[in-house]
Each structure stands twice: as C-alpha cells, then as structure tokens.
Amino acid sequence: MAENYISKKNRTLFSVFISAVILLLTSQCSSRDSSEKSLETLNQVIADREYYLEKKLSQIDSVRKKLHSTTDGVAQFDAYRTLFHMYYDLQIDTALQYAEQMLRLSESVLKSQPTYQTESLLLTARVYAYTGMYKECGELLDKEYFLKEELSEDLKRLYFVTQMELYKGLADQAIIERELKAYDKIIDASRDSLITIIPKNSVWHLIHLSNKIKVEGDYDRAVEVLSKAYNQLTTDDRDMAHVAFYMSDLYRLKGDGVKEKQYLIISSITDVKHAVKEYVSLWKLAEILYNEGNVKTAYQFIEISLQDAMYSGAYRWTQHIIKILPSIYASYNTKILQQKNTISSAFFVIVCLLACSILLSLYIVRQYRKLDRAKGQLSKMNDDLMEMNEELNALSDKLHLANIELETTNSQLLFVNSELVSTNLLKETYLSKFIDLCSDYIDKLDEYRGSLKRLLKGGKLDKIEKELASTKYIDNEHKAFLTNFDETFLNLYPNFVSEFNSLFPQDEQQRIKHNELLTTELRVFALIRLGITDSYKIAKFLRCSITTIYTYRSKMKNKSYYPDSFEDRIKEHRKQAYFSLIKE
Template sequence: MSVNYISNKNRTLFGVVVSTIILIFASQCSPTDSSSKSLDTLKQAIGDREYYLDRKLNQIDSVRKELQSSTEAVEQFDACRTLYHMYYDLQIDTALEYAEHMRSLSERILKSHPAYLKESLLLTARVYAYTGMYKECAELLEEHFFKKELSEDLKRLYFVAQMELYKGLADQAISERELKAYENIIEASRDSLMAIIPKNSVWYLIHLSNKIKVEGDYNQAMEILYKAYHQLTTEDRDMAHVAFYMSDLYRLKGNVEKERQYLVISSITDVKHAVKEYVSLWKLAEILYNEGNIEVAYKFIEISLQDAIYSGAYRWTQYIIKIMPSIYASYNAKILQQKNTISSAFFVIVCLLGCSVFLSIYIVRQYRKLDRAKGQLSRMNDDLMEMNEELNALSDKLHLTNTELETTNNQLRFVNSELVSTNILKETYLSKFIDLCSDYIDKLDEYRGSLKRLLKGGKLDKIEKELQSTKYIENEHKVFLANFDETFLNLYPNFVSEFNGLFAEEDQQKIKQNELLTTELRVFALIRLGITDSYKIAKFLRCSITTIYTYRSKMKNKSNYPHSFEERIKEYRKHKQWGASTL
C-alpha cells in the first residue's frame, strides 16, 4: 500500500503525536546533574574497579611470595608490615592477622630489634580502634606505651592510633562532658603529631587544616588544604583524604556543589587504589539522592554497602544502613513510574496504529471507489463484503488487545501492592534488627562499666567471679531466643501448627504456657530459614552438635514423612503453606 495516498494534513498530525512521545521519553531520560562529566569519570572508574582490585591483589601476591620465600625473621617482619598496610583499607581482618604475625616475629628477634615489638603492638592497636574495639585499644596503648620513650616513627604511630581511638569514642559519646574530654585528647595528639612530622608533608597540612577547622576559620583551613591538593593527583592515595576533608569544609560552609565535586574526586581516588573502606562514595550517594538523582544514588549506595562488608568496616555499615531505606524506596518508586510511563506510551502507540489502520483502509476504499467509477461497479458488493470482514477481524484484534492491556494493568497493580507490602515488612524488621543491635551495644557498655567500677574499687575477686560466671551470657541468650521466637512467629505465624501437621497427634510438639518455641522447634525454624548446617545450628542454640543430630534424627523418624521430612519443611514457603507473606 503506497504512503503517497496519505494527505499532508494527516501526515502532519501523525508527526506531531510521534514528536510528543519522543519528548516525553527524552524528559524522563535527560540528566539532571550539572556535574555529569565528573560523575561520568567516577562511573567509568567504578566500571573498572575489578581491574583496580586485581592489580592490587597481584601486588599483594608478589609481597606474599617474598614472605614465603624468606627465612630471615627481619625480612619476614618487613614483608608483613607491607602486607598490613596493603590490607588495612582492603580487608581489616587480614591486616590484623599480619599484625599478630609481626608480633610473633618480633618476639623472636626482640634483643636485636626491640622496636619491632612496639611497632607490631601499635599496628594492632590501630586495627582495634578501626573495628570499634576501643577498650582493647586503650588497654594496649596504656599498658605498653604510657610514659615510655619511643622513637619518632613509633611516636607517629602512637599518636595516630590514639587519635583514631578517641575519634571513635567521640562518635559514640552521649554527653557533652565526655565529648569535650575526647576532643581535648584528639587535639593534644594532633599537636604532638604535628611536632614530629615534616612541615612540608601532605599530612602535616591535613592536620594543620583540621586544627584550624576546629577553631572555626574555614577559609584559612581551605587555603592550607589547597596547598596539599595541588601537590597530588588521583594517582596518589593521599588525594582521597585531602579531597574528602575539602568536601567537609565546603559542607560546613553550605556549598553543596563544591562538596559534591570533591567527594567525586575522593571517590575516584579510592576506586583507583582498590580501597574498600571509605566514606566519600556513600556520602556522595546521599547528596545525589537529595538532588533527585535516584538511579546513581542507588548504584553508589549498593556499591558502598558491598565494599563495607568486604572490608569489614562495620562502623560505616551502620551509617550506610540508615540512609539505604529512603534511597531504595525512591528507586523502587521511580521504577514503577517508568513502568507506568511505558504502559501509557504503549497504549498511545496502539491507538496510533489503530488510527493508521483505519486511515489506510479509508484511503484504499476511496481509491477503489474511483477505480470502480471507471468500469468496475459490478464488483462493489464483493469488495464491501471483503472490507467488512477485514473490519470485523480488526475489531476482534482490538478487543483482544484491550483485554490484554487490562490484564497487564491488573498485574501491575498487584505487583505494586506486593512491593509496598515488601517495603513495609523490610523496614519493620530492619528497624527491629537495628534496635536489637543497639540494645546489645548498650548492655555490653553497661557490663563494661560495672567491671570498670569493680576494677577501680580493687575488687579483683568479684571481677574474676563475674568473668567465670556464665549467668550473664545465659540470660542474654534467653532474651535473644525470645526475640528470635517472636520475630520468627511474626514472619511465619502458622509454623507450629503446620509443623505438627507432619506428625501423628501423640508425637506433636506441646508448647508450654510461657514458651513460644521449644528447642526442637527452633532447630527446624532455623532449617526453615535456610540454615541447615548442624554446627551452625548448635552454635546458634548454644548446645552440642550431638544434641542437634539427635533432634533432627528423632523428629525425622517420628514424622509421617521420614524420607522427605526436612525437604517438606524447606519447601513450605514455595507452596505458601505456612501462611506467611512471600517476600
């Protein structure tokens, strides 16, 4: 069928409609971030982060081979020191292993290299401060280094460890008096550190800038940081620190655009050096979220959480988890909006196709009328019948299409409802998890405080009695099991009745008045959650692995389905037989 028969008027109308649709999609896809070039550079670096990680791991393998091939304790110590620093911002657990290995090596060569033991202890203290083990860090520093003569290198390590310790304590302080005391120690440590490091070094400028920032002179602090900034590129590891502190100064000055710019530079540097412990990227994600750049914020916060877990940076994981729900909710809402837009556009396209079909049929009909006027009037009835059949077929197709669209809309409404329910459930139990972690932290701190008071009172016998007693652990374990029972039964309220349905009446589990789950039920509740390893179950319930094997074997043999008992428990969620909502 030739398009030459379409009139200019119809062709213009069709073009306007198509242009409108293109503009709608363009408005949905157009970037809103004015600094898209720098963000593109960061995205490209993130796309290559596996390459940067492999490069760093290859360097680590090279040093590890040197360590394995060396037989001299001094050479081994030097190799472990290098590996410690390479793992410090990559995987903190491995860094601690090398610090402990350094300590073991230093004891072998203590007479010839007495400073090596102190260095290994200071590196261990840094790991303790990094991972939130503030009590252990403080005890180690006070026991081995308080009022002792140290070399300049060891003094640098000591004051750095002390600063990191009291920065962590300041973050956890709940009273103004404690916070002020910690800040005074941080300031004193910084001053001591600045007195022994070269005044033209990058870190001297960083410490000097931070000191002036505390005094409130942000402009002068910024000028000092610019001196360090112009000495570096993103190929230098210290650029990540300098750019981050610059972004923090701009945050204090209220300049969000500059804050974002330097967070991008800091993040690029972190990625290029395969750093997994960082702050810049997830702070950047929070800014992008506030600016409405939801998709990029979602990607950055996901990567930040993955890297925090990989590195063992649990102190940053807590901050990331706090801002993740709002970003996730906005991202899901945007996905739903895009789906609705696509559905609307699809409906418009279908309507346009229908109009085009009707228009084409009309043109063909007019052409045939003209042709019949030249001598084919006798075939008019046949042509009209054929046209009616085509219209009926088209009507059937349109009716089918409308039915499919209605079905699709119903499915989208159902999916939307499921997503809302899922988000509410996730937020509820994430909040419960955070509250539970916070309660345990408070209890540990209260327990630490009670031991500290006993120590100050010189009641060593009571401290020893407390440490040997398991009553506290047993009580906390009971509370933990009660929380587990309550949370599990909220998720799967029909678990007990459905579980008992697998047994004869005389073998069913009887729940006491003050219980939610029995020990046997907890074993199979964990199996229901996907934890099938008997060792992990025994560790979770604080009983012997033999007991777990006995429970599993006894219940399986007593059930009505001894050959498929545990498989039936695992598959209940698939068939929605427990009565819980499917996530």
C-alpha cells in the same frame, strides 16, 4: 546636565550589575558542567573497579612471594608492614593479622631491637581505634615504653596519629559535654604534635595545619593552606582522597555545595582507583545526589558503598550508610514504579489505537465486500485488503504475546522486590536482636567476673571452685537464650506453630505449655525454617546430642501427613508468604 549625569550613572551601575549576574550564572554553569564531567569520570572508574581491585591484589601477591622467599627477620618484618598498610583500607581484619605477625616476629627473632615491638604495638592499637575497640587501644597507648621522647620521629608520628583517631572515636560517642571537651583537647594536642613532627610543606603537614585552622573557624585560610597540598597531587596519589575530602568538608562549612560535591567526586575517584574499601566520600556524594533528585545514581553509589563497607569490615561507616539507605531505596523504588506506570499507560494507548485500527479495518473490508457484490472488477483490490487484515491480526497476536511477557516480567520484579523487602526486615530484626544479645551477655559476663573477683578477694576458693564446677549458670543462660530465640522467631513468624501443626493429624500435633513458647521439637524445625538444616549445627545450637536431633527429625517426619516431603513443606511456607505478597 545634572539629570543627564545621574541618568548616565544609573545606566552604568545597571550595566555593571547585569555583567556581574551574567558572570555569576556563567560561573555556576561552568561548575555544573565540570561536576557532570567529573561524575562521568567517576562512573567510568567505578565500572572498572574490579580491575583496580585485581591490580591491588596482584601487588599484595608480589609482596607475599617476597615474604615467603626470605628468612631474614628484618626483611620479613618489612614485608609484614607493607601488607599491613595495603590491607588497612581494604580488609581491616587481615591488617590486624599482619600486625600480630609483626608483634610475634619482634618478640622472637627481632627481640634485641625494641623499636620493632613498639611499631607492632602501635599498628595494633591503630586497628583497635579503627574498629571501635577503644578500651584496648587506650591500654596499649598507656604502656610505659610509649614515652614520646624515647620514640623515633616515625614512631612519634604513628603514636600521635593513633591517639588522635582514638579520641576522635570517643568524641563521636561522647554524650557528656565535659568529656567531649576533654577529648577535643587531646585531639588538638595530638594534631599540634603532628604539625611539629611532620616536615613543613609536606602533604600531611598541610592537612593537619588546615584542620587546626578549620577548628579555629577560619575556613578561607584553611582552604588556602590545603590547596597547597591539593596542587601537589593527582588522583594517582593515594593522599589525594584525603586532601579532596577535607577540601569538600571545608566548602560544606562555607556553604558552597557545588565545590563540596566536586571535591567529593575527586576523592571518590581516588579511592576507587586505589581499591580502597573503607571510605566516606562516595556515600556522602550519594546523599548529595539524592537531595539533588538524582535518585538512580545515588542508589548505585549507596549500594556500592554498603558492599565495600561490609567487605572491608568498616562497621563504623556501615551504621552511617544504613541511616540514609532506606530513604534512597524508597525513592528509587518509587521512581521504578512510576516508570512502570508510564509503560502501562503507553501500552494501554497502543492497545486502544490497535483496537481502533482493527475496527476500522473491519469496516473497510465490509465496505469493499459491498462494492465487490456491485462491481466484480474490484475483487483484486478486495484480496489485497484481506491480506492486510491478516497482517494486522498477526501483529495483534504478537502484541498479545508481548503483553503476556510484560505481565510475567512485572510479576517476577514484584516477587524480587517483595523478597528484598522481607530480607531487609529480617536482617534489621536479627541485627538489632544480635546487638542486644551481645550487650546483655557482655554485661552478664562482667557481673560474673566481678562476683568471682569478690570471692577471690574474700579468699573463698572453695566457693569459686564450686561455682566453676557448676553448670547452673550456663544452663540458665542457655534457657534464657532459647526463650529469646523463641520470642524473636515467633515475632518474625507468628503463624509458625499453627502452620506446623497443620502437617499432622489432630492427636499428633504439638501442644504448647502455658509457660513456654516453643518445644524442643518445634525449635528444631524453626531452625530448619530459617535455613539451618545441618543436624550438627542444630544439635550444637540446642545443646543436645546429634542423635537426638536425628531422632526428632525422623519421628516428626513419620508422624506427619507427608513423610516424603515433610521438611520441604516446612521450608515452603516462607515461599508461600512471598507469593501472598505478590498477590497483594
């Protein structure tokens, strides 16, 4: 009896275990099916993204018409505010322009009502925080009339939101633990203030409350709070993008990759439907799809994300996208190459089968000819076989033409791929060099400002006047800039000088002194090599007269072997480099 009871109990436990496993697998399959359907919806929305952008631009035009049709200061200010918010996640530079328009209006027509000026400054500070101008943002927020007790509820909310965005940006760049803790403390305080100000159970109250709970580490409760906001919205609501993104982040922290992906899809759908160009969800979704092996869709999404980030001016997200871009590009190119190899293999098999068919046909024809000599009555059958042979030859010719077209297409694809790789390398090199130059010039300008400040404190006005009248500093900086340009250009085109000299007789070739990289004449044609052909731009770049540039171009052209096509040959070297890549 005891043994039977134990056996029945084991069978019951085993049945419960099997049922649980089946339920779990069913749930996972259901989640995957849901994700696949959501992904199809996202692809359809992305296919219509131009429609959504045109719709938003049409709404913007309507607001602009209202703006131009009124002379009332308050109505104009309201229109500027609306345009600011419409452009904030579309084109941040334009949003800043409208914030500045609001500030000018508040300082002139509406100067009797200081709340308008306060709002304008806060919106300007928010743009500064968004674009990484943290110092300027901090200076605006530290103004005396931003005392929180003097602000309205809406302005307090805007103040704390801007302050939180500022210190989030500073925290992202912080490398010292003490500074990071100080920033986090201010972020937490700003969030607490927002929770107090914003009406309870509203979407943003629940978002901030959920984020506060998330920081405390209680992810389940944070999901529960945020779900209340999620249930109030659909993808037709702009705030759904924010709520769904925070939901995905919570499930990421909980280790639930399926739901993380599902909520990122919902957030992305909302962003696209509202023509938002500044977002995170789509490129984070691309990263997940790439890790899952869906390289094609990941490639499509990361391309769109990069285009939108550049369109909106969201440079902080551009840096993140660029970090994951190369790996997705490489995998996508590998996949394309594998497909090409598969097609080539299939084509080889077809050619072999065709060759076998031709040989078999020839054998059959030969046999029929032997029979024809023996039996004249089989001549009609032999004629039919000859016609079939002609059809096979025609098919062979068509296949041969198809092979030629395929090889031409492959060559064109390889050329385009090589050009893209070369262009990407040039962009990365110029971007890095540009960032270094900007940083160096900012430091030098700060040092120069400091030296003038010290002279001013010392009362040495004559030295300041002498310093400002002298062009020595500018000349030295321009000389350093040209040296930097020479080094960068010769790193990109190390054979430029020899290629350039090959266009001239021996006695007319350029001689480089031991202490210089490029001569002025070579710099003129280096810029032409880079695609800058306007003489005015070249003269401005080299700080010389446009007449001098015309003289250099004319003189060098006339000295060369090819006066009629000299500059075209300078440009042609780049194309030759691409064709050499194709041959390799």
